[in-house]
Amino acid sequence: MIFTRFRCLTRRHALPALLAAASLYPAVTLAQGTGANTDSAPSDETRLELTASGTVQAQPDQLTATFFAESRADTAAAAQAQVNSLIGKAISAAAQTPDLTVNAESYFVQHEDADTRQNRRAQWVARQTIRLTAADGKTLLPLVGQLQAENLALTRLDWSVSRKKRAELTRQAETLALQDMQQRAHAAADTLKLKISSLASVSLDDQDIPRPMPMMMARAASADMMAPSAPTGMQDVTATARATVLLTP
Incomplete structure (x- = not known):
């Protein structure tokens, strides 16, 4: 008597037409029992x-650039004003660029205490992140x-691959x-x-693992860079x- 225990996978069910075929790689497990259990x-x-x-x-169809603006000043208001000015200019410049998506993201302000060992005086630090996305690097x-x-x-x-294109590629x-x-x-x-008698279960999973480009942390030295x-x-x-x-003799 041959029977097998199995774990049913229920995430998504494939087409019934697949009943006649089921081939997979990297792992193939064939389970058989001794017939001791009545639920086998x-x-x-x-x-x-x-x-x-x-x-x-x-080919990826979406290019994303992430920036941050940072300012240090004696008061929180002064530090924030400078950051707001930098981000405002960036958003204005982006608005003049066609087919560009702009997202102003995290914003924080904190106070840094003086540190005589580093010859640093007490000051306020403000920072905000901005993300720009376009389909064309030339833009x-x-x-x-x-x-x-x-x-x-x-x-x-x-x-990266845009959400719409990734959905199409995932189906393929x-x-x-x-x-x-x-x-x-x-x-x-x-x-x-x-x-092959039938399929007891079928599940599908996609692996969304983007390939990042090297991180860049350079400030400009001049306007003509x-x-x-x-x-x-x-x-x-x-x-x-x-x-x-399910297999049968």
């Missing part, structure tokens, strides 16, 4: 657990150079994962001299499929 699979049924993945590559990079020249610090410059990766599962299920069944470069590279979008396949 039928005596002539074996459960095969599979894991497969599919990956598609695409964003000149503005990045301009803002650097105006004493905003560039902390991050990276390409899921299809590849299911096809891989299909092939592996048939290969396993053939090797074991068994037949060159804008930074941001070469693009292919990015992966991967989906994983897991299934429990």
Whole structure:
């Protein structure tokens, strides 16, 4: 008597058409029991657990630059006024650039005590972060150079796949994962001299792991400095499929 315990995966169910195929990689687990438990699979049924993945590559279609403006002054009001002025100029410049998304983000003010060992007097520090996003580096990079020249610090410059494009690529990766599962299920069944009866469960997961560009922390020394470069590279979008396949003699 053969039976198998299995863990049912319930995150998302694939198409019924997949019943005839389930192939996966990196792990294939074949579980069999001794028939001692009454809640097990039928005596002539074996459960095969599979894991497969599919990956598609695409050029990123979204460039993001993150800056912060920082000011130090004897009073909180003075420090904030200077930061507000820098961020206001940046937002005004961004408003003149077409197809650009601007987000003013974290803002904080704190007091730093004097430190005689570092020859530092007591002062207030204000800082705010701003994030600029565009689909075209030719549009964003000149503005990045301009803002650097105006004493905003560039902390991050990276390409990514937009949400809309990632959703499309994820569907493609899921299809590849299911096809891989299909092939592996048939290969396993053939090797074991068994037949695929049905699928007990199928789940799909996508892996959203962007590839960051190197961090940049440079302030501009002059207004005529060159804008930074941001070469693009292919990015992966991967989906994983897991299934429990029922096999019979």
